Amino acid sequence: MIPMGRYRHFKGNYYEVLCLAKNSETEEQMVVYKCEKDGSLWVRPMDMFVEKVRVEGSLKPRFHFIGNLD
Template identity: 55%
Template sequence: MNTPPPPQEGSLPMIQPGRYRHYKGKEYLVIGVAKHSETEEDFVVYRALYGECGLWVRPAKMFREKVGIGGKLVPRFKWIDDAGTEQDATTRKTTED
């Protein structure tokens, strides 16, 4: 498995479309990143992979952040590759061809 390089200082990792697991355990499918029409802030557009499969948006900065759980910081979302391996969404970075 290839490990993505760490993000460079001042850059934020890209949010790759695909499956992610929330720190509470439920899975979501990231569709893409959209810009707010007025502020141009990046928002992640994603769909729940459970229940009624609701469509959600969340600020990209919040999607990538870590949250305090039980006295330690954990990523809010982890990317899940095709083999089911998780990768921290706060450090995941892809390169574009």
């Protein structure tokens, strides 16, 4: 389980996690999130959302939790 709120993608954009969902075919946990820049909606498997990615030789979270939205 991840907290709802604001996240920073490792490439720099900011997103708001809106809710968690389940894939109807596989029951895989999915994260539904919205881009702050243009309001577009995205969905990504939970495992990918929380994984670490290699950036300039070091591992960093794909999405870093910034905080709750008030």
